[in-house]
Amino acid sequence: DGGITQSPKYLFRKEGQNVTLSCEQNLNHDAMYWYRQDPGQGLRLIYYSQIVNDFQKGDIAEGYSVSREKKESFPLTVTSAQKNPTAFYLCASSTGLAGVYIQYFGAGTRLSVL
Amino acid sequence: RKEVEQDPGPFNVPEGATVAFNCTYSNSASQSFFWYRQDCRKEPKLLMSVYSSGNEDGRFTAQLNRASQYISLLIRDSKLSDSATYLCVVTAQRSGGSYIPTFGRGTSLIVHP
Numbered sequence: 001d002g003g004i005t006q007s008p009k010y011l012f013r014k015e016g017q018n019v020t021l022s023c024e025q026n027l028n029h030d031a032m033y034w035y036r037q038d039p040g041q042g043l044r045l046i047y048y049s050q051i052v053n054d055f056q057k058g059d060i061a062e063g064y065s066v067s068r069e070k071k072e073s074f075p076l077t078v079t080s081a082q083k084n085p086t087a088f089y090l091c092a093s094s095t096g097l098a099g100v101y102i103q104y105f106g107a108g109t110r111l112s113v114l
Numbered sequence: 115r116k117e118v119e120q121d122p123g124p125f126n127v128p129e130g131a132t133v134a135f136n137c138t139y140s141n142s143a144s145q146s147f148f149w150y151r152q153d154c155r156k157e158p159k160l161l162m163s164v165y166s167s168g169n170e171d172g173r174f175t176a177q178l179n180r181a182s183q184y185i186s187l188l189i190r191d192s193k194l195s196d197s198a199t200y201l202c203v204v205t206a207q208r209s210g211g212s213y214i215p216t217f218g219r220g221t222s223l224i225v226h227p
Contacts, residue, residue: 105159108157
């Protein structure tokens with residue numbers, strides 16, 4: 001059953017702690033993305049990767065880091081430099097067939113600060 | 115001006131009503147357009163792509179107006195299960211050559227009995 005798996009579903013961060021959100025896909029998609037969604041807001045792009053071993057900053061990359069060592073995996077680290085990390089984090093992947101970039105999303109991770 | 119703008123609503127309609135949402139975008143070079151549906155505390159899911167010629171999927175009709183830079187979604191015969199937030203998504207090329215989707219804030223629809 002193909003899809004995108006995010007874990008954990010809920011995560012709590014202590015002050016000064018780095019935490020890593022997992023995102024794995026078995027859709028054989030080249031591109032992967034991380035978004036942040038705050039209550040009543042749209043999705044804001046944190047980082048994206050079009051191919052393995054390459055990634056680009058999105059609109060709100062400060063305080064976050066990523067890696068793309070495998071096609072299937074795109075983990076996001078929320079560092080202690082991110083002062084307001086409480087949000088709903090969504091990972092997506094896409095194929096760029098014929099210029100149409102439909103994204104498929106994981107179920108998300110809700111991050112809260114203790 | 116924001117890249118993608120939507121009226122956040124909420125649109126509160128009775129069952130069986132017809133409701134329409136609009137979305138405007140600022141980048142005239144935008145290439146592909148979509149409507150996604152997001153239920154409360156869930157991930158967005160693709161509702162339909164939007165084509166220049168307009169397209170229909172059951173009770174849902176999407177239109178694209180490139181000259182005026184807006185897309186629309188029409189829902190006929192609204193059902194209680196249509197209650198959700200509808201996200202407008204526009205894909206455009208960024209510096210570096212990548213095509214990246216940009217999401218609107220979403221329009222909330224509440225269908226009541």
